[in-house]
Every structure is written in C-alpha cells, then in structure tokens.
Amino acid sequence: MLELVDLSKKFKQMDAVKNLNMFIEKGEIIGLLGPNGAGKSTAISMLSSLIEPTKGDVRFQNKSMIKHPAPLRKVIGVVPQEIALYEDLTAEENMRFFGRIYRLRGTQLKKKIDEVLEQIGLTDRRKDIVKTFSGGMKRRLNIGVAMLHDPEIIIMDEPTVGIDPQSRNYILETVKRLNKEKQMTVLYTSHYMEEVEFLCDRIYIMDKGNLIASGTKDEIKRILSAEKTISIQAERWNDEFIEELKQNPTVNRVTVGEKEITVIIPKEVNMFSAIIRMAENADMELHSVDVQTPTLEDVFLHLTGRALRD
Numbered sequence: 001m002l003e004l005v006d007l008s009k010k011f012k013q014m015d016a017v018k019n020l021n022m023f024i025e026k027g028e029i030i031g032l033l034g035p036n037g038a039g040k041s042t043a044i045s046m047l048s049s050l051i052e053p054t055k056g057d058v059r060f061q062n063k064s065m066i067k068h069p070a071p072l073r074k075v076i077g078v079v080p081q082e083i084a085l086y087e088d089l090t091a092e093e094n095m096r097f098f099g100r101i102y103r104l105r106g107t108q109l110k111k112k113i114d115e116v117l118e119q120i121g122l123t124d125r126r127k128d129i130v131k132t133f134s135g136g137m138k139r140r141l142n143i144g145v146a147m148l149h150d151p152e153i154i155i156m157d158e159p160t161v162g163i164d165p166q167s168r169n170y171i172l173e174t175v176k177r178l179n180k181e182k183q184m185t186v187l188y189t190s191h192y193m194e195e196v197e198f199l200c201d202r203i204y205i206m207d208k209g210n211l212i213a214s215g216t217k218d219e220i221k222r223i224l225s226a227e228k229t230i231s232i233q234a235e236r237w238n239d240e241f242i243e244e245l246k247q248n249p250t251v252n253r254v255t256v257g258e259k260e261i262t263v264i265i266p267k268e269v270n271m272f273s274a275i276i277r278m279a280e281n282a283d284m285e286l287h288s289v290d291v292q293t294p295t296l297e298d299v300f301l302h303l304t305g306r307a308l309r310d
Ligand SMILES: Nc1ncnc2c1ncn2[C@@H]1O[C@H](COP(=O)(O)OP(=O)(O)OP(=O)(O)O)[C@@H](O)[C@H]1O
Pocket: 011, 015, 016, 034, 035, 036, 037, 038, 039, 040, 041, 042, 043, 158
C-alpha cells in the first residue's frame, strides 16, 4: 500500500536518512526503531510530505507522492513528537479547531469528536482546559486530533516519550485496539524496544541514518539464533573477573554496565558453572546469573555494539 524506495535526506553534508527501503501493508502495525538521531523523524517527515527527500520515492498505491502528495495526505494522520495543542482551549475546542482544518463541519464534526474522545478515554475531561492536563493526557489528545479525519494510516512519532507508565500503557493499548477494531494501519516509531516488541508485526531498525535490520519479530531475533545472552548481576565488579570473562575464548562479547554485565556466547556453550567459579576466584559476590532468550534490545546490541537506551 505504502512504499519508501531508496529514500534519502541530506542536511548539508550529513546523511540524516540513507537509502531507506520500507513497505507498509494495510492493517499492519509497523515499528520503526532507533536511538535518538537515527533518522526516524526525518523519514516520517518525508513520508508525510512535510520535507522533500534529497533522493528516492514515496509510493502510495503504486503512484509517486513526491510531486503530488494529496492522495496520501488525505489518508494519513500524523502524531508529531512535540505536542501540538492550544493550551488555553479545552480538549473539545482543540478538536473542533483541528477538525475544521480537516474540513469537518456541523453534526459530522460533533459526531467525530464524541467518537474520538471516547477512543482516547477523555470524554469526561472534554470541557477542561488542556493546560490542566497531565503529560499523558496531552499525548492522548494529540493522538485524537490526528484521528479526526478517519485516517487509514496513522503515523506516530515516539508518542510515549516523557510520560508516566500508566499513560504509556494506555496509549499502547489504544494503538492495539484501533488496529484491531478499525483495521487502522500504524507506523509507530520508538526508541523503546519493549513497546515495539509488544505492538508491532514487522520492525525496521535504523541507526545513524541507515536501515540496519528489518523483518518480523522472529526473523529479526533469528539474527541472534547462533548466540545467547547471559546477564550477571552483582553489587560491585572486580577487574580480575571482567578481564577473565573477556579473555575467555568461548565468549563472543562482554558489555559492562553499572550493576549488570552482559555476556554473549555461542548457543551451544554452557558457561554457567564457569562464571560462578570465575567469581569465586576473583572473590566477588554475585547476585544473579541469568541465561536470557534474545530480545530486540540484544539484536540492536549485536548489530551496533551499543545499547539502545537514552
Ligand atoms: N532540519 C534539520 N537540519 C539539520 N539537521 C537535521 C535537521 N533535522 C534533523 N537533523 C539531523 O538529522 C539526524 C536525524 O534526526 P531525526 O530527528 O530524524 O532522528 P530521530 O531518529 O527522529 O531522533 P529523535 O528521536 O531524537 O528525533 C540528526 O543528527 C539530526 O540532528
């Protein structure tokens, strides 16, 4: 339905997005994952024709949208990363204002506002001024505004950044529900692995402007099929222990965090007892040693050598 072909954007000499290829089918929830600065917002801006690509194409139902984006604009709703609401207006007044921009009027507009307020769980706060809303409620209203014209495709740019866990959960559940009940197609960008893992059918992972992996959750995790992760926790680390782990010929990679060490080893190797012995030799007390099934976070670590955290 929607396709990005070799889409690229250069800002001066910097490649914000480089040869991005992506497709979105009707009814899918697609995750676009990457750390800050990966190029996600730039990709979305090109997709929604807010900025022009340096190179490449955006194709909707097999037609290029670069020069004539109207058919695509009509069917997408974009939820920007920054909250775009009038703080001194009520929730309902904001919706009425944005609804008019989408050329909705009269009873049609009123009906739509009622429906969307219900979907985002703000019906009982409709008469309240946005200034009095929590961050999570503002985010929900921001999503509601993008849904007023009944878009077939909704594009969400990190909609859960900086909000409390409860609101975050509510937003994730709402996205799932809209997809299931209204067959809404969703492009969801995030730098939270667990969100994308929970929501999405297929995932694209970007880093520094490049697409570094894509596929279904299982396909992406299969990148790690030859490896497994052991996570070791302790109150403090002993250099001798870390050195011994790093020097161990069966270990592929060691990442040292403040309270946790992650060790990547081949799947067939059993290192559990060796780790306990190394800790004893180094006179170090372990809290736990867990063998983990791979997560998307591990995939990112594997592909880039860096953790995908703020
Ligand atoms: N208008 C612009 N002019 C110059 N550089 C830009 C512009 N917009 C984005 N960039 C740069 O392009 C790169 C990609 O930014 P982008 O905002 O697309 O990343 P992102 O993955 O969405 O991250 P974030 O979550 O921080 O927004 C960054 O290095 C950013 O500084």
